[in-house]
Amino acid sequence: MRTNQQLVTRGETIAPAERETPSAKTLRRARTVVEPALRSVTQQFCPTMKSVVGYHQGWLTADGEPATASAGKGIRQALALLASRAAGDETAGIPAAVAVELVHSFSLLHDDVMDGDRTRRNRPTAWTVFGASEAILAGDALLVTAFQTLLTCGHPAAPEAARVLAATLQSLVRGQSADLEFERRHNITVDQCTAMIEDKTASLLAAACTIGALLGGAPDDLVDGLTGFGRQLGIAFQSTDDLLGIWGDPALTGKPTGTDLLRRKKSVPVVAALQSGSPHAAALADHYRRTHRPDTDELIHLARLIEDCGGREFTEHHAAEAVRRAEQHLDVLDLSHDVRTGLLELLHLTAHRDL
Template sequence: MTLAGTPRTDRSQQSLVEPAIRELLDRLDAGNRLICGYQLGYWDADGTPATAQGKGIRPALALLGARAAGEEAVDGVPAAAAVELTHNFSLLHDDVLDGDTERRHRPTAWTVFGVGPAILAGDALIGLAYEALTDAPGGGPAVRRLAVDVRRLIAGQSADLEFEKRAQVSLDECLQMAGNKTAALLSGACALGALVVSAPAPLVDGLSRFGWHVGVAFQLVDDLLGIWGDPARTGKPVGADLRARKKSLPVVRAMTLGGPAGRSLSDLYGQAAPLGDDEVARATELVEAGGGRDWTEQRAREEIERAWAELDQLALPDEVHRELTDIASFITGRDH
């Protein structure tokens, strides 16, 4: 796998996982199939073929989980399909909850098809994710693991919404939210790939810990991009997280560190009026002045170093170790 651009530039991975997902989509009724395929980037709203897929990090980790156990990548396809479907289930619902109108440089599904249909399509995707695992040799343990990860993901999303209504959020609370919202599924991706090939528990656990640290780093970088990312690269409007008063990690760090910038940021977030462009620009300056950007960048590097340390404890094929390390490096260096 090459990470010159993003993990999805690996055509061999896509050629394994995409057909499996498309076969699963074909089990759906026509309406939900259309919306789900649109969400996955396989076609446009009228069914015209498209190429707007995501980065593919989670399915890549699942395939590597199977290879870490000495099996072929194809043996990890059920896990890879399941985590990609689960990820897009969460994105469909997340876009509705946040009112986001653009993802991957396209209108979000709910703006095209409606809120109700988008929610139901998300439900269809999570159902297909469990179906993808049921026929695998390690399907039973894998289904149980995915159920736990989905439960944690939902807890993280719930906390994220709750934080928008609270004046005070601690950094520990925010880190726990990030772990549940993002790290749980990335950790699960690594574990599921190993579970579906009945890998030994120490390997599953080690890969799971690696994925957890990668997932926390992913959310840290995502939060940075939510404030300072280039919309042409991220596919999201400038300052969307700040405009929505998201208690993201850079924001919470700046607020909890105190000082004039942190107090001013808290006051700005607390005002009743919607945040316009000037207020969003001011909030961006205050997060950086309050140390939120520097801390988040440093913490992301630390999480990746912890992920690498977990890998070093595992007896992995050299190529698998290298590719997992490459993904971890990509996480902190990405711009979208």
């Protein structure tokens, strides 16, 4: 019998179904379908890699005991399933959902090492628990397994799906490289920042839709439309993430406040502020050229400068425009009501996360 207490299922705490938002139900359903397959493909790993991956995924504690930690929202796997359902065969999309989730986990493991992040989802990051080398190797194992998952699924479209995933990895690397390079440069434009976002974040969300649709047997026009939708969702997602990186509540983001400012990342709000021509832009640029580690008061001051320069308002508009373009991609597609509704729920969830 259900109660009004929170329920714990599959290693995560969720609200009772009657309290769940539609998007939360979509995500929970996708996790329920995909997680057994994710766990299964990681069973081939050696014990050390199982420990690192299990901890990173939220399945295990640092001591290897079963955990109830959050494993993330699972937006990419939900997109893959919805895309395959749009083509008429959701079950065929499970390998696509597994593959994109493995790539996403790979990228997070490596990003945390490169960025020196010590907290993710309100827990110490895997590299701080097991060591940087082990975290990098675990990411490598996840990446290889993503391709194995597609190439051994037996679907006629598997080779094309693997080619899409390979191209996406090239984009991810290019985007991550640009993101790191931007930290050392002082002449970044908003267009360059947007191109970096499309590579680093939007490409994998687009690929989730592409590969899901391919394995579902979608015609070319449906594949293209869903891919375009996923790309714009990715831009909205990262724009909102950039806002959270400066003004987000650590209790909701799982990361300390101001992590992007600590590393002087050239995110959309920062670049827009620096390029604004505002009287405050020069002061912001001066702060960004310094090499010392900002204290809490300076982080607050930097966030205020960015907002005074219009960086926050610009980024909110940037995200809203991406949402509008994503909706336009769906408007021309012949989708069932449940698929269209599910995709729109995910779109608005990504762009309206709480700050």
